[in-house]
Each structure stands twice: as structure tokens, then as C-alpha cells.
Amino acid sequence: MSKVSTAQEMQKIDRTTIGKYGIAGIVLMERAGLRVVEIINKNYPDKKTAVLCGSGNNGGDGFVVARELHNQGRDVEAYLLTTPASLKGDAKTAYNIAKKFGVNMRPLSTFIRRVTLRQAKDLLVVDALLGTGLSKNVRGLMGDVISKLNRISSSVVSVDIPSGISSDSGQVMGCAVRAHCTVTFGLAKRGHLLYPGADHSGKLFIEDIGFPQELLRSEKLKVEMVTKNDLVSVLPLRPAYSHKGTYGHVLVVGGSRGKTGAPLMAARACLRSGAGLVTIGIPESLVGAFQTRVTEEMILPLPDKGNGTLSYKAIDLIMKFLKRTAHVLAIGPGLSVDREITDLVSHLITQSKRPLIIDADGINALAHNAGILKKSGAPVILTPHPGEMARLLKQSPLYRSANISEITKAIEKQRLETAQKYSQGKKAYLVLKGVPTITAAPDGRAFINTTGNPGMATAGSGDVLTGIIAALVAQGLKPEDAAFSGVYLHGLAGDAAAQRKGRRPLIASDIINAVSSVYTSLSA
Numbered sequence: 413m414s415k416v417s418t419a420q421e422m423q424k425i426d427r428t429t430i431g432k433y434g435i436a437g438i439v440l441m442e443r444a445g446l447r448v449v450e451i452i453n454k455n456y457p458d459k460k461t462a463v464l465c466g467s468g469n470n471g472g473d474g475f476v477v478a479r480e481l482h483n484q485g486r487d488v489e490a491y492l493l494t495t496p497a498s499l500k501g502d503a504k505t506a507y508n509i510a511k512k513f514g515v516n517m518r519p520l521s522t523f524i525r526r527v528t529l530r531q532a533k534d535l536l537v538v539d540a541l542l543g544t545g546l547s548k549n550v551r552g553l554m555g556d557v558i559s560k561l562n563r564i565s566s567s568v569v570s571v572d573i574p575s576g577i578s579s580d581s582g583q584v585m586g587c588a589v590r591a592h593c594t595v596t597f598g599l600a601k602r603g604h605l606l607y608p609g610a611d612h613s614g615k616l617f618i619e620d621i622g623f624p625q626e627l628l629r630s631e632k633l634k635v636e637m638v639t640k641n642d643l644v645s646v647l648p649l650r651p652a653y654s655h656k657g658t659y660g661h662v663l664v665v666g667g668s669r670g671k672t673g674a675p676l677m678a679a680r681a682c683l684r685s686g687a688g689l690v691t692i693g694i695p696e697s698l699v700g701a702f703q704t705r706v707t708e709e710m711i712l713p714l715p716d717k718g719n720g721t722l723s724y725k726a727i728d729l730i731m732k733f734l735k736r737t738a739h740v741l742a743i744g745p746g747l748s749v750d751r752e753i754t755d756l757v758s759h760l761i762t763q764s765k766r767p768l769i770i771d772a773d774g775i776n777a778l779a780h781n782a783g784i785l786k787k788s789g790a791p792v793i794l795t796p797h798p799g800e801m802a803r804l805l806k807q808s809p810l811y812r813s814a815n816i817s818e819i820t821k822a823i824e825k826q827r828l829e830t831a832q833k834y835s836q837g838k839k840a841y842l843v844l845k846g847v848p849t850i851t852a853a854p855d856g857r858a859f860i861n862t863t864g865n866p867g868m869a870t871a872g873s874g875d876v877l878t879g880i881i882a883a884l885v886a887q888g889l890k891p892e893d894a895a896f897s898g899v900y901l902h903g904l905a906g907d908a909a910a911q912r913k914g915r916r917p918l919i920a921s922d923i924i925n926a927v928s929s930v931y932t933s934l935s936a
Contacts, residue, residue, distance in 0.1 A: 413642050414618070415633040416860060417599045419544040419579045425598060425627045433624055437502045440597075441469065443621035445476025445506075448571055448595045451617055452481070452536065455593065456567055459536040460487040462527070464520060464557065465507075466541040466575075467494040472503030473571045474540025479510035489516045491523045493541060493554065521553060524560050532564035539570040539589045544579035544601055549586030558587045570594040573603055574612045582609030583825065590614075598623040600637055605860045606828060607847055634857045635828065638900045644934055646893040648686075659688035660886025663712070663738035664879070665730060666745035666773075667694040669720025672701050674746030674772065674875045677920055679709045681879030682742070684927045685901070687886045691738065693730060695722050717752070724752040727759055734766045741766050742882040744774025745875040753777045758784045761792060767885050771795045771878040779803035788839045791891040795843040795878055798823045801830065832858050841895045843881070845874060849903070851896040859896040863903025867910045872920030877902045880927070904930045 417425070430437050452461070463478040465471035471493065478490040490510065496517070499507050511517065518526075527535065539561070541554060550558060558576055561568065568591045573579050576588030579601040588608075593615040596604065603609035604616050651658075662682050666675035672694075679690045690709050694702055695716030702711055712733060714726035734741055741764060747753060754777040760768065761784050768790060770778060775796045778784070782804050785792060796804060802819035805811045811819050823830050827844055831852035835842040842852045851859040881898035885891060902923065909926040910918055 413636045413859075414639060415599050415628060415630070416602055416605065416635040416637050417633060418602060421633060422544060422579075422599060422601065425623055428627060429623050435622060437469075438505055440621055441472050441502050441506055442476055444473045444571070444597050444619070445480060447597070447617075447619035447621060448473065448477050448538070448569065449480045449484075451593070451595050451619075452477070452538070452569060453484075456536045456569070458486070459567070460534060461489075461536045461538060462523065462566075463488060463490045463538040464523065464541050464561075465490055465492050466543070467498060467503070468543055468545070469501075469503055470540050470543035470572055471499075472506040474538060475503070475506035475510040475515075477538055477540065477571070478515045479506075479513045482510075482515045483513055489518060491518050491520045493520045520557055523557060527560070527564060527566075532566045535564075535566040537561060537566045537568045539568055539575050539591060541589075542575035543572050544603075546576070546578060546585055550576045550588070551586060555587050558589050562587075562590050567592050568614075570613070572596050573601055574609070577603050577609040577612050579603040579609075581826065582606030584608055584612070588612050593617060595619055597621045598628055599633075602635060602828065602860075605637060605848060605862065610848070634832070636857065636859050638859050638861050638896050640900075640904075640934070643897045643900050643904075646889055646897050647934070648887045648889065650686075656688035659686055660739045660883075660888070661689040661691070661737055662687045662740045662742060662879075662882045662886045663691050663693055663730070663733055664745070664882070665693040665714070665722075665741065665743040666747045667692070667698055667702070668722070668746055668748035669695075669698065671746030671748065672698060672705075673872065676702070676705060676709070677872045677875040677924065678742060678745045678771075678879035678882070679706075681876040681924045681927070682883040682886075683708055684924050685880045685883035685898075686931075687883035691733070693726070693733070695720050721748045721750065722753060722756065724756050727756055730760065731763060734764055739766060740769070740882050740886045742769040742771070742878050744771035744777075745878060747773035747777070749773050749776045754780045761785065762787045762789055765790050767791045767793070767891055769793045769795065769878055769882045769885070771874060772800070775800045776803060779806065782807055785838050785840045792840040793843060793881060793885075793891055793895050794840055795845060795874065795881070797845045797874060798827070801834075801844055804834070805830075828858055828860070832856060841891050843877075843895050843899060845877070849899045851892075851899055853892050859899075861896070861899045861903055863900050864906050865903075865910050865915055867913075867915030867918035868903070868906040868923065870919055873906070873923060876920050876923050901927070901930060908933075
């Protein structure tokens with residue numbers, strides 16, 4: 413698992429590397445600049461280059477880039493935000509060396525005048541204006557340069573992070589560079605992965621410049637980025653000497669009149685993701701509608717109120733089935749919400765000894781009694797989208813006076829912090845769906861997902877995710893591993909489906925059908 417840092421955490425790693433380990437700052441700057449040059453030579457050979465240099469260490473990296481490209485015989489100019497006399501420390505050293513090598517230096521203001529639209533398409537721009545320490549909105553000359561850069565057609569490589577992006581939140585600070593690729597050092601920053609920063613960063617290169625690995629892997633770094641290797645490392649083996657009972661039995665409880673597809677998709681995704689057996693618990697008046705559609709899935713008729721929704725009386729059959737047969741309960745897809753369902757969900761949280769995955773209307777029911785999570789009898793995984801998350805938060809004093817729309821907007825701006833704060837101290841793991849999906853654990857750690865595409869914004873996609881996570885729990889994964897790896901697998905299947913079907917016509921069933929090809933590719 414690759415750690416992800418804040419600006420402050422990365423600055424501490426940098427200071428410790430210099431102070432405790434004795435690697436000089438100028439050495440780190442040299443290595444950073446050379447990594448950028450390697451990527452430029454590989455991806456943008458022979459282009460005329462303009463290196464935009466700020467006044468701090470990010471600008472110092474830019475001076476190294478300009479010097480090395482010049483020394484290789486490339487046509488390069490450096491543009492300075494500040495006067496040479498104002499430079500300090502390692503940045504000043506890097507500037508002086510570049511100047512001695514003969515790099516042509518110009519004031520940044522001349523970049524706006526000199527670069528025409530005709531010239532721009534043949535120009536590579538290296539953005540080394542601002543680093544990860546940005547704390548206020550970009551204005552003035554810097555803003556004018558960034559606006560010009562975003563209007564022209566030049567290829568742009570950002571050093572460390574696109575200038576104008578908050579490295580902690582991914583938010584645009586006034587205005588921000590839209591890079592084609594970003595070269596960062598040691599660790600990815602949160603702003604590279606959170607939107608809109610992820611959109612501004614382009615393709616991300618995370619380069620090793622010699623930071624001690626014990627610093628990069630520190631347990632104090634609470635946020636991590638999920639990769640394919642992480643998924644492969646936690647997936648259970650399928651031994652030859654096994655049977656369907658080896659891989660767990662999932663009970664999916666859901667469905668109501670007009671919403672019969674949701675639990676069925678969750679169940680099918682569950683089977684496709686490796687669960688040995690799946691039973692769908694549905695209102696008994698809907699059995700006929702389901703019986704003609706199921707094949708591998710089984711049906712558990714449950715008491716309803718005669719209107720196609722579950723009755724609280726279903727609790728006895730559900731609890732008995734969990735005690736004797738099922739290993740995991742997934743509840744919520746298509747469930748509908750009323751007082752009896754709220755009581756049903758609350759009872760299951762406190763009394764079930766089997767892990768619970770709660771989605772959709774299960775979360776909406778929980779929103780009326782969110783405090784019940786502190787009394788859970790088994791691990792709980794919640795999978796809300798921002799609107800459902802807003803309903804959960806509506807009870808807290810911080811949001812009580814806000815409406816759901818306002819809370820949803822606040823969540824989207826701080827989805828990482830929202831997920832961490834909500835899950836911390838509870839027995840619940842939170843999967844906050846969206847772009848990107850965040851998985852948060854009770855101990856404060858969080859996992860940022862890196863798969864998926866806009867085609868997955870379609871009805872039923874969340875039901876598929878519920879089924880995938882439930883299947884992984886049934887096969888023996890710890891709830892934390894099942895949650896973050898299920899999210900990654902879901903996105904990977906969505907990406908595979910989009911390649912075959914296209915993003916616009918993608919439907920949830922396509923994601924289910926793509927799971928098998930993803931599993932095949934992982935074992936290749």
C-alpha cells in the first residue's frame with residue numbers, strides 16, 4: 413500500500429531526511445530535477461521548453477530542469493517569478509549553477525508577451541512556480557500566467573503539484589494549472605488524488621529521490637492509495653480441495669414494489685465475485701416477481717405488510733437464517749424506508765453476530781438512528797453516496813441547521829476528512845462513494861481509490877458494489893480489506909466494461925459481467 417501525504421507531512425519527511433539522515437537539500441533538489449528531466453525526455457523529446465520558476469524550492473527544482481535540458485542541447489528558457497537577488501538557500505544555489513551553465517533567464521512577465529498561440533503548440537512548459545505549501549489564493553502576475561498557460565495549447569509538466577492546487581484538499585486556490593502530467597517526489601499528495609486536483613494533475617509520476625523508506629511507510633501517515641498489488645495481496649486463494657461452502661453464504665435483504673432489480677443485482681455481483689452461495693431475502697408478496705428471474709440465487713420469503721415492503725416481523729426469520737446458514741448480511745438495496753424498516757435495521761445492527769454491509773435504503777433507515785452504530789454486535793460496513801452521507805450527518809450538531817443539499821456540497825469539498833471523522837471511534841467502516849471513493853476505518857486510516865470512470869454513474873452501480881464487498885467478506889477477508897479491495901475491484905470492472913461498451917452506454921449489469929475478466933487478468 414502506498415502512503416499519501418499532506419503538505420505538512422511531506423515537509424517533515426524532507427526536514428528529517430536533511431537533518432537526521434544528512435542528505436543535503438541541494439542533493440534532493442538535484443535528484444528531483446533529474447527525475448523530471450527523465451520523464452520529459454521520455455514523453456516530450458525535442459520540444460522547445462519554457463521552465464516557469466517560482467521563488468522557493470519548487471523553483472529550485474525548475475532551475476535544475478532548465479540547466480540539465482540546456483546541457484543536453486535542448487532549446488530551453490527559464491522564466492523567473494522573482495528577482496535573482498530575492499532567491500534564497502538551495503533555490504539560489506540551483507539558480508547560480510544554471511546561470512553558469514548558460515541557461516537563458518527571463519522575468520516571468522515576459523512569458524505572457526512572448527508566447528503566441530502559434531508558438532504554443534510546439535512548446536513544452538514546465539510548471540515549477542508553486543510547490544505543496546500553497547495556503548492562499550493565487551492572484552496577480554502568477555494568476556495571469558496560469559490563465560495564459562491554460563488558454564494556450566502547450567504541453568505542460570508540473571513539478572510536484574500543479575500550481576494553484578491545494579496539496580491537502582485538491583481544491584483550486586483562485587486558479588490552477590491544468591497539467592498533462594505531474595512529477596511528484598516520495599509520495600503522492602492528497603491533492604493529486606482528490607478532485608478537482610486529480611483532474612488538473614494529469615498522469616501522475618511518483619518518483620524516488622532517496623527519502624528513507626521508514627519515513628515513507630510510517631504508521632503516522634494515515635491515508636493510503638489503493639493499487640492493483642493491494643487487491644491481489646488480499647484476495648483469497650481457491651484451493652483445489654474446496655466446495656461452495658468454503659467460500660461463504662451471503663444473505664442479501666432488500667427489494668420492494670418497484671425496486672426488485674436492486675437486490676438481484678447485488679446478489680449476482682456477489683456470486684460473480686466469488687461467494688459460494690447467495691440467498692435473497694425479499695418481501696413474500698414479491699416472490700413471484702423474483703422466482704422467474706433467479707438462476708443461481710436462492711430466495712428467502714420474508715413477512716411483509718401487504719404492500720410489497722418488509723415488515724418488522726421479518727426479523728425472526730432473518731436472525732435465524734444468519735445464525736444457522738449465512739455468514740454475511742447485505743441489507744438495503746431497494747428496501748424502501750418506513751418506521752418498521754428503521755427498527756428492523758437497528759435491531760440487526762445490535763443483535764447480528766455476522767458482519768453487515770448496509771447500503772442505500774438501509775443507510776436511509778439508519779439516518780433516523782445513527783447512534784445505534786456504537787452498539788453494533790459485529791463489524792459494519794456502510795456504503796453511502798454523498799446524499800445518503802448527508803442524511804447520516806444531519807443529526808450531528810454541526811449540520812443540524814443545514815439542509816441536505818448544503819451538507820452534500822460540504823461533503824464533496826472534504827470527502828476524505830468527512831469519511832475519516834465519521835468512521836473514527838465507531839465499529840463501522842465507511843465507504844463514501846464518489847470521485848474518488850474513500851474507505852475509512854475506525855482507527856482513523858483512510859484509503860483513496862484509484863479506479864473507475866464516469867460511465868459507472870448509472871443506476872444499480874452501488875448495488876453491484878454492495879454485492880462485491882459482501883462476497884469478499886464471505887470468503888474470509890477482514891472488513892477493512894473487503895471494503896477497500898471491493899471498491900478497487902468494482903472500479904476495475906467498471907473500467908473493463910467501459911473499454912468494451914463505452915462510458916456513455918454503460919449499465920450496472922455490464923460491470924457485473926466484467927468482474928470475471930478482471931479476475932482473469934489479476935491471475936495472469
